[in-house]
Amino acid sequence: MHDDQVDVTGETVATLIREQFPRWSGKAVRRQSSTGTVNAIFRVGRDLAARFPLRAADPAEALAVLEEEARASAELAQVSRFPVPEPVALGKPGAGYPMPWSVQTWLPGTVASDADPSGSDAFAEDLAAFVAGLREAGTRGRLFGGTGRGGVLTDHDDWVGTCFEESEGLLDVERLRGLWSRFRELPRTSADVMSHGDLIPGNVLVTGDRLSGVLDTGGFGPADPALDLVGAWHLLEAGPREVFRRTLGCDGLEWERGKAWAFQQAMGVVWYYVESNPAMSGMGRRTLNRILAATP
Known part of the structure; x- marks a missing residue:
């Protein structure tokens, strides 16, 4: 998926575990199929997951x-109303893998990209309850300090412009440019809240038609309250989306800003992963279609 991607095999993972965590050396190691773009995931036994960064980086960094x-x-994990993975250990480079890696608890369930809950009002209520629980945690005076989503919409003009250029022939770029010209001007009026930051289908677990867990929690931190509203556009059809909004109590401006953050994310994944990760690219297209259908 990435030009600087580092591949890792099950044999490598088993060797790293045997050398660094011998207490787990008898556990089976199985690579997990995933649309994820940041880590390769291996299940270790029944209760652990090992995560290996896919992109090359300085080991210390x-x-x-x-x-x-x-x-x-x-x-x-201390504030979530739903199960989330908990950190267990950090591994070191070795066995040909050049970077540190992590181990966390394994959660049962099916990712929402496979078990589509988009039509479920109950799932929408669960998702809103998860977001509300994070918001209630309080930032303890911390502010958004990153460079990704969650700060100022106009800071992403250059990236979205690149996405428009790369999306010629893939999407209705002219119409999408018009949407961004409106989204980028939406004012920010609310203070930061604690946010998951990446509520996409691959990070959400479902059992039946209910939310059973949330993955990829390492980005938890203060951000624009609208940021976690991306989940409404990535995960829900129109009816359940309104249930989510009503349950969470979003005003009109916050709702539109959530749409803007979902738009920014979706624009990036459609072209970038069109060949290397078609499922992720398809998620972006679906989100953009939902946004277009809901925007006059």
Whole structure:
């Protein structure tokens, strides 16, 4: 999926576990099929998951990222109303794999990209309850300090412009440019809240038609309250989307800003993953179609 991608095999993972965590050396190692774009995931036994960054990075810098993700995941686990993975250990480079890696608890369930809950009002209520629980945690004075989604919409003008250029022939770019020209001007009026930051189908677990867990919690932190509203557009059809909005109590401006963040994310994944990860690219197209259908 990436030019600088680092491949990792089950044999490598088994060797790393045997050498660094011998207490788990008897557990079966199985690679998990995933549309994820950041980590390769291996199930270790029945209750653990090992996560290996896919993109090459300086080992010291990568370790700092994993340590911060572990802190964020542990904090989110304390406030979530639904099961989330908890950090267990950090591994070191070895066996031909050049970067640190992480181990966390395994959660049962089916990812929402496979078990589509988009038509479920009950799932929409669950998703709203998850977001509400994070917001209630409080930022403890922390502010958004990143460069990704969750800060200022206009900071993403250059990236969205690149996406428009790369999407010629794939999408109705002229119409989409018109949407962004409106979205980028939506004012921010609310203080930061605690946010998951990436509520896409591949990060959400479903059992039946209910939310049973949320993955990829290492980005938990303060951000625009509208950021977690992307889940409404990535995960829900129109009826359940309104249930989500009503349950969470979103006003009109916040709702539109959530649409804007979903638009920014979807524009990026459609062209970038069109050949290397068609499922992710398809998610972006679906989200954009939902946004277009809901925007006069």
